[in-house]
Amino acid sequence: MSQLWWFGLVFVVFHCRNAIDSSLFKQWLHNLQSEIGILADGTLALRQVLIQGVDMFGKRIGFLKFKADIYKPVPGIVFARGPAVTVLILLESDGETYAVLTEQARVPTGRIILELPTGMLDDDKGDFVGTAVREASLSLSLSLQFSS
Numbered sequence: 001m002s003q004l005w006w007f008g009l010v011f012v013v014f015h016c017r018n019a020i021d022s023s024l025f026k027q028w029l030h031n032l033q034s035e036i037g038i039l040a041d042g043t044l045a046l047r048q049v050l051i052q053g054v055d056m057f058g059k060r061i062g063f064l065k066f067k068a069d070i071y072k073p074v075p076g077i078v079f080a081r082g083p084a085v086t087v088l089i090l091l092e093s094d095g096e097t098y099a100v101l102t103e104q105a106r107v108p109t110g111r112i113i114l115e116l117p118t119g120m121l122d123d124d125k126g127d128f129v130g131t132a133v134r135e136a137s138l139s140l141s142l143s144l145q146f147s148s
Contacts, residue, residue, distance in 0.1 A: 016051045022061045024080040038070075045071035052077075062120065085128050086118045087136045102139040 119135030
């Protein structure tokens with residue numbers, strides 16, 4: 001039993017360290033401290049951050065959930081995610097313009113939601129076009145080529 005707990009603790013420490021070192025967390029911290037950030041005028045202060053969840057997409061952090069303890073009480077639960085692209089495909093027919101949507105199951109709402117095809121970038125390098133082509137192809141069952 002203690003070995004299982006020990007491995008669980010190592011797992012938690014590993015993911016918390018990854019979370020703190022991630023570009024998602026660093027960008028959030030930078031935003032707080034920037035000229036227009038909520039800490040800029042000194043009326044609020046960050047006391048602590050509680051890492052609540054880390055979802056890995058392979059070797060990179062896909063989603064990061066943490067709670068920020070801010071000195072002056074303000075809502076402080078944060079759900080950070082990496083950069084993403086959304087594809088807007090417009091079709092014209094008989095003088096009308098239509099946006100192409102995809103159905104997505106969204107468990108938190110318990111519903112199927114109509115959305116624009118959206119996907120997260122695989123890394124911080126910013127391959128927006130490649131990600132857009134991949135997501136449109138997957139979400140809409142289209143055969144798209146990078147050149148188109």
